[in-house]
Amino acid sequence: MLILTYDGTFEGLLTVVYECYYQKLQPQDIQVEGEKEKDFVSRYVFIDTEDEKADKVYRSIEEKISSQALKNCYYAFLSDDETRSISLYHYIRLGFKQGKAIDSFLTQEAVANLHGIMQKVVRERHRMLGLTRFVELEDGSLYGKIQPKYNILSLIAPHFAERLGSERWMIHDEGRNLLVIGTEGKWLLRDYTMKEALKVHKREAFFQSLWKEFHQSIAIKDRKNLKLQGQLMPKRYWHNLTEMQGSPPRDGEK
Amino acid sequence: MELQEKLKILSDAAKYDVSCSSSGSNRKNTPGGLGSASEAGICHSWTEDGRCVSLLKILFSNECVYDCVYCHNKRSNAIPRATFTPREVVELTLNFYKRNYIEGLFLSSGVVNNPDHTMEQLLEVVKRLREEKFNGYIHLKGIPGADPKLIHAAGNYVDRMSINIELPSEKSLLSLAPQKKKESILLPMASIKEEISVYKAEKKISRFTPSFLPAGQTTQMIIGASPESDLNILNLSEGLYNRFSMKRVYYSAYIPANDNSLLPSIQTKPPLLREHRLYQGDWLLRFYGFTAKELLNPANPNFDLDLDPKCFWAIENLQHFPVEINKASYEELLRIPGVGVRSAWKIIKARRVGSLDYQDLKKIGVVLKRAKYFITCKGKYYGGISLYPENIRKQLIQKPKDHQRQLSIFDLYSESILRKEAPSKVMGEL
Numbered sequence: 001m002l003i004l005t006y007d008g009t010f011e012g013l014l015t016v017v018y019e020c021y022y023q024k025l026q027p028q029d030i031q032v033e034g035e036k037e038k039d040f041v042s043r044y045v046f047i048d049t050e051d052e053k054a055d056k057v058y059r060s061i062e063e064k065i066s067s068q069a070l071k072n073c074y075y076a077f078l079s080d081d082e083t084r085s086i087s088l089y090h091y092i093r094l095g096f097k098q099g100k101a102i103d104s105f106l107t108q109e110a111v112a113n114l115h116g117i118m119q120k121v122v123r124e125r126h127r128m129l130g131l132t133r134f135v136e137l138e139d140g141s142l143y144g145k146i147q148p149k150y151n152i153l154s155l156i157a158p159h160f161a162e163r164l165g166s167e168r169w170m171i172h173d174e175g176r177n178l179l180v181i182g183t184e185g186k187w188l189l190r191d192y193t194m195k196e197a198l199k200v201h202k203r204e205a206f207f208q209s210l211w212k213e214f215h216q217s218i219a220i221k222d223r224k225n226l227k228l229q230g231q232l233m234p235k236r237y238w239h240n241l242t243e244m245q246g247s248p249p250r251d252g253e254k
Numbered sequence: 255m256e257l258q259e260k261l262k263i264l265s266d267a268a269k270y271d272v273s274c275s276s277s278g279s280n281r282k283n284t285p286g287g288l289g290s291a292s293e294a295g296i297c298h299s300w301t302e303d304g305r306c307v308s309l310l311k312i313l314f315s316n317e318c319v320y321d322c323v324y325c326h327n328k329r330s331n332a333i334p335r336a337t338f339t340p341r342e343v344v345e346l347t348l349n350f351y352k353r354n355y356i357e358g359l360f361l362s363s364g365v366v367n368n369p370d371h372t373m374e375q376l377l378e379v380v381k382r383l384r385e386e387k388f389n390g391y392i393h394l395k396g397i398p399g400a401d402p403k404l405i406h407a408a409g410n411y412v413d414r415m416s417i418n419i420e421l422p423s424e425k426s427l428l429s430l431a432p433q434k435k436k437e438s439i440l441l442p443m444a445s446i447k448e449e450i451s452v453y454k455a456e457k458k459i460s461r462f463t464p465s466f467l468p469a470g471q472t473t474q475m476i477i478g479a480s481p482e483s484d485l486n487i488l489n490l491s492e493g494l495y496n497r498f499s500m501k502r503v504y505y506s507a508y509i510p511a512n513d514n515s516l517l518p519s520i521q522t523k524p525p526l527l528r529e530h531r532l533y534q535g536d537w538l539l540r541f542y543g544f545t546a547k548e549l550l551n552p553a554n555p556n557f558d559l560d561l562d563p564k565c566f567w568a569i570e571n572l573q574h575f576p577v578e579i580n581k582a583s584y585e586e587l588l589r590i591p592g593v594g595v596r597s598a599w600k601i602i603k604a605r606r607v608g609s610l611d612y613q614d615l616k617k618i619g620v621v622l623k624r625a626k627y628f629i630t631c632k633g634k635y636y637g638g639i640s641l642y643p644e645n646i647r648k649q650l651i652q653k654p655k656d657h658q659r660q661l662s663i664f665d666l667y668s669e670s671i672l673r674k675e676a677p678s679k680v681m682g683e684l
Contacts, residue, residue, distance in 0.1 A: 106618040112618070162282075165286060165288050218301055218307065
């Protein structure tokens with residue numbers, strides 16, 4: 001049983017696809033090196049990332065399949081699903097065979113799997129457009145902390161870059177130690193670990209308490225439905241949401 | 255009065271307006287500006303009632319001179335009163351927006367002094383916001399009876415405007431809101447419609463035409479405060495969609511606010527399930543090609559609370575079924591109970607590359623719980639019962655405990671979290 005591993009980058013995964021074609025490899029699985037424990041029976045081969053090869057695959061997906069397919073692949077890659085790499089590989093294989101009609105083959109496992117993985121990422125991306133909260137720092141810049149399930153930081157950055165105009169803003173994916181810094185429509189992504197506590201603007205507390213007030217008073221008590229609230233806004237996001245801090249415990253209150 | 259106290263009073267006073275969507279506009283940011291609109295809309299939070307928060311929804315003032323019987327803010331109610339200054343609303347909006355709490359502003363108001371004065375104040379707020387280069391979404395209420403010039407002026411600054419009908423007939427309007435006239439509601443609606451079409455025509459000639467309500471107009475009706483049937487209501491909605499190119503009609507289950515012999519008793523529970531059925535019916539009008547008279551008629555003037563409107567229609571019209579999945583047109587697919595816009599699209603898409611059997615439908619994610627009684631796949635029927643109304647009805651009736659789940663107003667408030675996918679219309683409610 002052959003298992004290919006790579007460095008965890010998108011280029012790395014595309015290089016794996018390249019080697020599969022040119023070395024006629026038929027991997028049983030594709031994994032990020034070090035992400036999963038290795039078993040004794042399988043043969044593991046690590047594929048070195050080569051930008052040129054990755055680039056070739058990147059362009060041929062776009063030209064021979066479709067730019068939508070390329071987007072699907074990138075979104076699926078950002079998932080934390082363990083099967084994302086091998087699913088992407090099967091999808092691309094079928095894609096090279098079927099061309100731009102690939103996304104119509106909904107009954108094919110290769111397509112259904114990839115779409116499934118990709119759609120969860122799409123959904124979380126959209127969710128985080130709304131659920132990201134900024135605090136204003138002493139110097140007037142905006143800082144937002146998120147802990148998304150998937151690696152969607154680079155997907156939400158363009159939205160905030162457009163929207164926040166000349167504000168100086170940052171979004172910090174705390175779990176992945178990534179930071180996007182942006183201003184004037186531009187943004188850049190880099191590694192980041194917070195070293196010292198940030199200094200918050202003195203009017204920040206005022207607007208936070210106004211927002212909490214609003215969030216409470218806009219709810220209709222006669223329609224109280226905490227289950228629905230939890231479905232639409234899963235609890236795993238709450239600890240980064242200003243309005244959900246300091247609200248009374250809700251468990252056991254059904 | 256402290257700003258926090260005002261915000262408390264004036265958001266509490268605005269909460270019965272159900273519309274909170276921020277969709278339908280694609281306003282772009284400008285150099286040095288703050289904000290943009292998202293075509294599909296974005297929800298930013300959900301409150302304890304499970305409703306989405308997309309906009310800062312507030313009244314400018316609740317010092318209303320009207321005394322509408324059903325209304326929480328009516329003059330004769332002893333409640334705390336407050337009025338913002340335009341500056342305060344602008345500050346709140348900009349600061350909430352910067353922190354990504356909201357998509358923009360939803361501004362309504364009680365009638366202060368008179369409709370013109372109120373509308374001038376609202377106009378002042380939205381004008382200042384745009385002068386501050388705010389490019390987020392603004393939904394503004396048109397005040398019934400205000401000078402059309404003021405309403406039009408405001409239309410150049412905001413994305414969407416709504417004038418609420420509130421009561422679904424002239425008779426109810428007369429008895430419950432005697433200071434509002436049918437004409438003062440319908441005339442501005444008609445003139446907004448007119449103005450939007452003029453704008454669209456001019457836009458084709460010059461792209462520098464100043465925008466006018468890019469996200470169109472909407473309205474709201476209260477359900478259950480007055481005796482109209484679902485048929486009356488749906489007919490009215492259909493008329494509004496057709497005559498005024500309304501983007502949305504919202505339905506708001508009446509929550510007893512006042513004790514009055516003209517109203518349901520104060521103990522009455524809000525008719526949430528009925529509201530839900532009306533929304534389902536409304537969806538069928540807008541996205542599924544149904545007409546009001548197909549769904550309801552004088553013999554059946556109200557929706558069945560046990561069955562969703564499409565199931566009910568299908569059982570009454572079994573001559574159209576079963577439908578062959580591999581041959582039916584998009585329009586026919588949409589009429590199958592349990593098949594929504596997204597499933598119909600998937601079927602059409604997957605059919606292009608091969609015919610579908612029952613298992614294939616499962617694979618592509620079509621929910622067959624209801625659909626299976628109404629379809630064939632490659633000529634074979636999988637419903638397992640013969641096609642008689644009473645048989646199918648028995649299969650489809652939900653168990654009582656499911657009613658709880660039906661009350662979920664998921665269809666309504668989660669629109670924009672559902673992905674934007676062709677046709678984005680349904681999810682983004684364009």
